[in-house]
Amino acid sequence: MDRRDFLERLVVLAPAPVLAPQAAQSSVRIADDELQWVAGDLPPFAWQAGDGSAQGYAHDLALAMSQRLGRPGRVSFYPWARAVKMTSEGSRFGVFPLARTPEREHRFRWLIPLMRVQYTLVGRAEDKPMTLDQLRRSPIGVLRGSPIVSNLQNEEFSNIREAKDYKDLLRMLNEKSLKAIYAGAPMLQAAIDEYGHNRAAYITHTTLGEATLYMGASLGLPEAEAERWIKAYQQLQADGSVARLQQRYLR
Known part of the structure; x- marks a missing residue:
């Protein structure tokens, strides 16, 4: 075999x-x-x-x-x-x-x-907007198995944490174990809606890369x-x- x-x-x-x-x-x-x-x-x-x-x-x-x-x-x-x-x-x-x-x-x-998507770094609205340099040193969540982790690595992000799905990433962000989630904008927005969160509770710090799905x-x-x-x-x-x-x- x-x-x-x-x-x-x-x-x-x-x-x-x-x-x-x-x-x-x-x-x-x-x-x-x-x-x-x-x-x-x-x-x-x-x-x-x-x-x-x-x-x-x-x-x-x-x-x-x-x-x-x-x-x-x-x-x-x-x-x-x-x-x-x-x-x-x-x-x-x-x-x-x-x-x-x-x-x-x-x-x-x-x-x-x-679809063509942009990848964004999204945090809690209660926090102040963060620069790319500040985000590099902060805990950032990304979907396990996603190739976009290389975008963060290429930008010298030093504290990358993985989760199995967007529901788990949002939980980690809301519990403040993450400063931001790095994900495709439409996927993360849809997950915020689907899992009962309020879009107004989140802010986009910056965009970093794009790809076609x-x-x-x-x-x-x-x-x-x-x-x-x-x-x-x-x-x-x-x-x-x-x-x-x-x-x-x-x-």
Whole structure:
């Protein structure tokens, strides 16, 4: 058994992920060469509610494309770092929203662009605005597994702390164990709303870098399978479905 087969069998044997309701209701077997979507809780692109239901721009887009292809809608949720690792080391996984960075360029197949985002350093409004130099010496939170940590490292930030998701980062910020969170502006704003916080309680200190987010896939995904999903997306663009999802989630 080669390493790739071992990793993919290990995923099958791992504890079952939490699935979107559409996935839980389906008993249709996925063919060996068909793409399987994985995601983390990253509003406004994909997240789960307390009742186990799931939504988000990329999540709903994946389900709409599945419907176009005549397949059961299935999105499996994992901690973000694990979802990225599964996709980079497997052969038939798709993941979103994945930032396209130089470090990742040759590790994934880039299927569908979602949005161009700026990365911001956000703190509590009760604190005074901080300069970049002050922030360099302060505890800064970032999502575990995110490549944007290299932006902080390149700027000589000396106290970087990781968390599994935005909910945890906001908790750490509100408990004052962090001075700021470093994250994509739309993702962090959506997380503030989703987890019941008030946007007025936070301020943006500065921006640092930007990237385009994608629905990405494993390099080993067959070309024909990748093309099926791209064609489905183009059809949804043509009939206005993509614009309607953008209006709903990316306002």
